Amino acid sequence: SRGHPPLQARLPASEDDLAPAAARCMNCHGSDARGVAEGGVVGSDIRGAILSRRVARRGAPPAAYTRQSFRTALRSGHDPTGVVLSRAMPRYTISDRDSDALWAFLLSLPSKP
Numbered sequence: 391s392r393g394h395p396p397l398q399a400r401l402p403a404s405e406d407d408l409a410p411a412a413a414r415c416m417n418c419h420g421s422d423a424r425g426v427a428e429g430g431v432v433g434s435d436i437r438g439a440i441l442s443r444r445v446a447r448r449g450a451p452p453a454a455y456t457r458q459s460f461r462t463a464l465r466s467g468h469d470p471t472g473v474v475l476s477r478a479m480p481r482y483t484i485s486d487r488d489s490d491a492l493w494a495f496l497l498s499l500p501s502k503p
Contacts, residue, residue: 437496
């Protein structure tokens with residue numbers, strides 16, 4: 391958590407918050423945000439250059455994430471086109487400020503392998 395309070399999150403259709411260690415983004419997306427396989431689930435590459443690229447995801451029309459659509463994905467689990475994200479993706483209780491900071495961090499990551 392690097393001096394920040396842990397994120398609060400739940401899996402869809404759950405009434406219980408995840409343990410802070412289970413809600414960490416790096417569990418599925420890796421410490422470099424490129425995605426890792428964890429428990430049969432493969433986390434997506436969430437580097438900003440990838441998210442902000444206009445592409446078709448999950449069979450939806452091409453779209454790019456923006457700061458606002460990223461916030462929506464974190465909170466409600468819907469991508470920029472409204473398609474529901476995987477049930478393995480937690481839904482976070484996150485402030486605008488923290489979401490914006492996370493978005494800025496992801497945009498700052500190098501896009502090259």
